[in-house]
Amino acid sequence: MRSDDTLGRLARLDREMIEHRVRTIFERRADGDIAGISEYVAEDIVYKVQGEWTIYPFSRPVHGKGAFLQIMAAINVMYENLGSTIHELVIDNERVALHRTSRMRNRGTGAMISVDVCDFMRFRDGLVNEFSEYPDSAAIAKLDGR
Amino acid sequence: MQSQQHLAEVAAGDRALFEARVHQMLELCSAGNLAAMMDYVSEDIVYEMVGNWSMFPFSQPVRGKEAFAHALGFIFTHFQSLGSEVHDIVVDGDRVAIRRTTRLRATGTNREGDIAVVDFVRFRDGLLTELIELVDSLAMARLEES
Numbered sequence: 001m002r003s004d005d006t007l008g009r010l011a012r013l014d015r016e017m018i019e020h021r022v023r024t025i026f027e028r029r030a031d032g033d034i035a036g037i038s039e040y041v042a043e044d045i046v047y048k049v050q051g052e053w054t055i056y057p058f059s060r061p062v063h064g065k066g067a068f069l070q071i072m073a074a075i076n077v078m079y080e081n082l083g084s085t086i087h088e089l090v091i092d093n094e095r096v097a098l099h100r101t102s103r104m105r106n107r108g109t110g111a112m113i114s115v116d117v118c119d120f121m122r123f124r125d126g127l128v129n130e131f132s133e134y135p136d137s138a139a140i141a142k143l144d145g146r
Numbered sequence: 147m148q149s150q151q152h153l154a155e156v157a158a159g160d161r162a163l164f165e166a167r168v169h170q171m172l173e174l175c176s177a178g179n180l181a182a183m184m185d186y187v188s189e190d191i192v193y194e195m196v197g198n199w200s201m202f203p204f205s206q207p208v209r210g211k212e213a214f215a216h217a218l219g220f221i222f223t224h225f226q227s228l229g230s231e232v233h234d235i236v237v238d239g240d241r242v243a244i245r246r247t248t249r250l251r252a253t254g255t256n257r258e259g260d261i262a263v264v265d266f267v268r269f270r271d272g273l274l275t276e277l278i279e280l281v282d283s284l285a286m287a288r289l290e291e292s
Contacts, residue, residue, distance in 0.1 A: 051262040051282035088266045090238040097236040097243030116197040118264040134264045136197030137284035
């Protein structure tokens with residue numbers, strides 16, 4: 001049986017690992033590094049964009065790593081991510097919630113805007129298996145010139 | 147020095163308190179009971195709506211209990227909450243992230259819709275000291291379209 005001290009240290013390590021992975025995922029997203037993101041994604045990931053998503057080409061949950069990576073690539077085709085600032089990062093064991101502002105450029109129109117986004121993620125064995133995004137939909141519509 | 151077990155018990159107690167507070171405040175919000183909501187709010191609360199909030203008259207953080215009550219009163223005048231479904235509560239020390247879907251009715255147009263909302267809150271001594279809120283702004287705007 002492990003001591004309380006050992007369990008405490010293991011919990012801190014898990015937390016540091018999850019925080020590092022979350023930050024790396026968003027850095028790689030800004031770099032357009034889809035292959036790099038795939039290292040941290042579970043085969044059975046479920047990805048959802050919540051809210052008024054008439055603006056994106058998918059309004060339903062996406063199941064599976066292959067489909068998720070295709071969606072990441074599709075978003076990258078439409079929008080250039082110029083980097084994110086994470087304002088809040090809440091880690092509760094394997095669950096994560098964060099608030100970030102991402103600078104985004106519509107590659108079609110060249111319009112650029114800062115968009116607030118909240119993300120909820122769940123990790124299993126160090127990999128993301130649930131990923132829900134809550135973007136400021138009116139800001140995205142503005143970016144698209146709607 | 148407190149043992150790991152004692153700290154874990156304190157954390158579990160805080161989690162239960164925070165979750166209870168979140169549900170109580172959402173129920174009071176749906177009941178339109180602003181006065182009772184204020185019982186759970188600290189004097190120095192900071193309230194900030196992030197994202198594209200051009201439709202509201204406060205785009206800057208609101209500071210203090212009285213200003214917070216005025217801001218909520220303004221929102222209650224324009225939107226009636228018909229109940230919230232909480233999907234996730236993520237707790238990390240005194241910080242809590244909530245994602246929910248709230249059924250809202252715009253009082254001006256009488257339109258109803260399900261709105262995705264994310265809240266990042268912070269508690270101190272059981273009272274709300276910080277509330278950062280991101281809503282599906284485009285869906286809100288559509289509720290108000292005449």
